[in-house]
Amino acid sequence: MSPSPPLITADCVALQLAGRQLLRDISVELTQGEIVTLIGPNGAGKTTLLRLLLGLSKPTSGTVWRQPGLRIGYMPQRLHIDNSMPMSVQRFLQLGQSDMKAVQAQAALDRVGAGQLLKASLANLSGGEMQRVLLARAASRKPQLLVLDEPTQGVDVGGQSELYQLIATLRDELGCGVLLVSHDLHLVMAATDRVLCLNQHICCHGHPEQVSRDPAYLALFGDKVAPYTHQHNHQHKLSGDIAGECNHKHSDTESGDKNREQQ
Incomplete structure (x- = not known):
């Protein structure tokens, strides 16, 4: 059985605005059934790239191809x-x-x-x-591609872990691809199939464990960010409150990561 065609393909995409280079030499492919997470520091161009992939803006150079009639489910970063x-x-x-x-x-x-x-x-x-x-x-x-921009905005760490698990379940139920934009590094690294690390260009990409050891990734985020695992024996209420007691297993840097996220 031949593999499914890509949902979206970007080839050597660049964007320049008012003389400023926002993105350069971006090539990426999104496929069905895969969770891809886009990470990067503030100002790296994550939202800009998202807009290009969705056809909301056009690149200065390069091409973006989308499967004809592609159904996209979009979850915004915030809603006022x-x-x-x-x-x-x-x-x-x-x-x-x-x-x-x-x-x-x-x-x-x-x-x-x-x-x-x-x-x-x-x-x-x-x-x-x-x-x-x-x-x-x-x-x-019933999207073929689920696009989620900072889906755990305003949710506590335990609730974030459960939300990422829910996203994986939806991927399986819908048979769709998922594109996540996130800064929740320690959580998202444990909840994705492939990571794209962006800083105007793709610095590194691949499996989360591979990316977490890449020199380009470490140069951006330092060596204090480690993949996060969350094991517990409780459920979170929708409000984020905990029902029951919790046993955590995590890296010693979790508290520092959480503090950085809240800044």
Whole structure:
């Protein structure tokens, strides 16, 4: 059986704006069934590259090819909700999908473990609840490619680990490719198939363990960032609170990494 064709291919892509080189010599391929994570320091061009891959902007040079009719489910980095605008989670899920029935909205929430939020007010959701609702909306489109920009924004470390596990489950259920943009290095390195380390160009790429030892990666992030594993005997509530006791197994640098993320 021949391998599936790529979903998106970028070949020698570069972008220059107002005389400033934002991206240079980027070549990347996204395929079905693979979780690819894009990491890099602030200002590395992660969001810029994301926009190029999705066709929201055009490169100065190079080409971006997308599979014809490619269905993309997109989860934004953050969503600002006007508290004065009453909107239920169900109504939010139905925006742009007028044919979505209540039973389908319920199923989308059930899939991400947020079934009880159907009638909740969007403005009253916690950070963890909002991220799951956004993920439910992106996945409800039955995408071939799920694009997630900082999907664990506003979620505590334990909740982040469970959210990454959920993303892997969705990948398996939907049979889709996943493109993650993240700065949660210690968590994301344990939850992805392939890492692209970006700093205007692709500094290094490959399996997380391989990238974590690459000199280019270490030059950007230092040798204090290690792949993170999280083992526990509890469940996190949607709000992020812990139900039960926790036993962690992690590198000695976890606390330092978490502090850097919060800065």
